[in-house]
Amino acid sequence: MDALIPRERAEIAPGAVHVPDWLSLDEQRDLVRACREWARAGMRSPKLPSGGVMSVRTVCLGWHWTPYRYSKTREDGSPVAPFPAWLADLGRRAVADAYQRPADDYAPDIALINFYDDAAKMGMHQDKDETSRAPVVSLSLGNDCTFRFGNTESRNKPHQDITLSSGDLFVFGGPTRLAYHGVLRTTPATTPPIGLKAGRLNITLRTSGL
Ligand SMILES: O=C(O)CCC(=O)C(=O)O
């Protein structure tokens, strides 16, 4: 992060808001600790119907996601871990701060926790396996990444590239809920001291509508 350039809340497209440094270092440490607990169930690289394997490793809460559907059980038949109430509270606070309006009605019931090693990235995609169109809340921990936020029509331009750093909040909903987005790269050795030696974690909160 370049400390000379202020990082301010920015609505980069209608309904798509970046709130830099939303989480304190203590909150980030607590979330990293929680991710470690959730990861004990096993993090797996999702397998695509095309035969490819995603480069991130993922664990889910509430509903288990495999491309391209949600279920209550994981690949090995074990039940998906529950979605904790405190995480829904955090999601409501996130939507309220991003949209600067009360968000008491926001009730996420899915979390995807993605771990990026230094080589991992995520291709342009829509988050559309949820039937609800409530906003997606994204929290970043660890190394910086270059996040590409595009349009709702195609994977192609126009798009904007922004840096998501540790502690940043990104919310997308409303007109851009179905915008294509992806992670081009992460930047090694950019994490603050939050108990994550390497890599990047991203937590997205979603509402299944299921
Ligand atoms: O890692 C990120 O910032 C985005 C993750 C994402 O798009 C997803 O999990 O669907």
Ligand SMILES: [Fe+2]
């Ligand atoms: Fe996504």
